[in-house]
Amino acid sequence: MTYTTVIALLTDFGLQDGYVGIIKGAIACINPYLTVIDIAHEIPPQNIAAGRFCLMNAYSFLPNGTVYVAVIDPGVGSRRRGVAIQFSQGYLVGPDNGLFGGVLSLSEAIVAVELTNPNYWRVRHPSLTFHGRDIFAPVGAHLASGISLNVLGNCISPDSLIKLPLKEVIITANHVHGCIQYIDRFGNLITNISGKLVRDHNWSVEIAKQQIKTALTYSEVTREELVSFIGSHGWVEIAVNGGSAQQKLQVNWGDHINIFLGKK
Missing domain, CATH: 2.40.30.90 (Bacterial fluorinating enzyme like)
Known part of the structure; x- marks a missing residue:
C-alpha cells in the first residue's frame, strides 16, 4: 500500500477542553505536512457503540490509504490492548474494545498488531489516562508518513480483536x-x-x-x-x-x- 498523507480523527473528547488540539499537536510534531480530517469529536462520552457507527459510516467517504485514529477509550490505562489494523482502504489505530468492529464487518482486517514498540510513541512512559496523545496519535502520524505497520508491535490474530456485542439481525x-x-x-x-x-x-x-x-x-x-x-x-x-x-x-x-x- 502506498503511504498516505491523510489522518482522520474520531474521539469523544469534545471541543472545550483542548484535548483535540493536543492530539493534533502530537501529530504535527511528527509530520506537520499531514492532512488531518475531523470525523467527529462529540461522540457521547465513553459510548463505544456510537463511535463504532460513526467510524463505519464515514470511512468509505475518505481517500484510500487514510489512517483512522479513533479514541473512545473507557478502558484507558487498563490491560486492554492498543492496536493498529490494516484493512483494504487504510489503517485503524486505537483501543481494542470493539470500536473498529463496524468497519471490519464491512472490510476485513488484513494485518493487526498490538502497539508494543515505544519507539513510535510520543514518550516511552505514556500517561495512563491519555493514550490518544501519547500512543495513538503518534502511531497514526508515523503510519501516515510511511512507517511499516509491522514495526509498531507484535502481530496478533485479527480474529482476536474485540467485537462489540450487538443484537443480531x-x-x-x-x-x-x-x-x-x-x-x-x-x-x-x-x-x-x-x-x-x-x-x-x-x-x-x-x-x-x-x-x-x-x-x-x-x-x-x-x-x-x-x-x-x-x-x-x-x-x-x-x-x-x-x-x-x-x-x-x-x-x-x-x-x-x-x-x-x-x-x-
Whole structure:
C-alpha cells in the first residue's frame, strides 16, 4: 500500500477542553505536512457503540490509504490492548474494545498488531489516562508518513480483536428483527437493519409498541409525526418530522425493532 498523507480523527473528547488540539499537536510534531480530517469529536462520552457507527459510516467517504485514529477509550490505562489494523482502504489505530468492529464487518482486517514498540510513541512512559496523545496519535502520524505497520508491535490474530456485542439481525419470511445501533443529535434512530433487506418490499416498522409508516423522506409526513425510511447511510431509520424520535418514543441504544415485510 502506498503511504498516505491523510489522518482522520474520531474521539469523544469534545471541543472545550483542548484535548483535540493536543492530539493534533502530537501529530504535527511528527509530520506537520499531514492532512488531518475531523470525523467527529462529540461522540457521547465513553459510548463505544456510537463511535463504532460513526467510524463505519464515514470511512468509505475518505481517500484510500487514510489512517483512522479513533479514541473512545473507557478502558484507558487498563490491560486492554492498543492496536493498529490494516484493512483494504487504510489503517485503524486505537483501543481494542470493539470500536473498529463496524468497519471490519464491512472490510476485513488484513494485518493487526498490538502497539508494543515505544519507539513510535510520543514518550516511552505514556500517561495512563491519555493514550490518544501519547500512543495513538503518534502511531497514526508515523503510519501516515510511511512507517511499516509491522514495526509498531507484535502481530496478533485479527480474529482476536474485540467485537462489540450487538443484537443480531434476524430475517424470517415476513419479518426482520434488529435494534437501534445509533441515535444522532437530532434524535433520529438508526437501526442495524440494512435498507437492502426492505427495498423490494412493502414494509412497516414496529418499535415501542407503535406502528410507524414508511416514506422516502421526512417531509412526506406532517410535522411532529413519526416516519421510517432508508437513510443516507443505507440503514433503516426512524425519525420525527421537526422533532426527536428518541424523545417521542423514549427508546435508547440497543432497543428492539421489528419490520413487517409484505409483497410490493
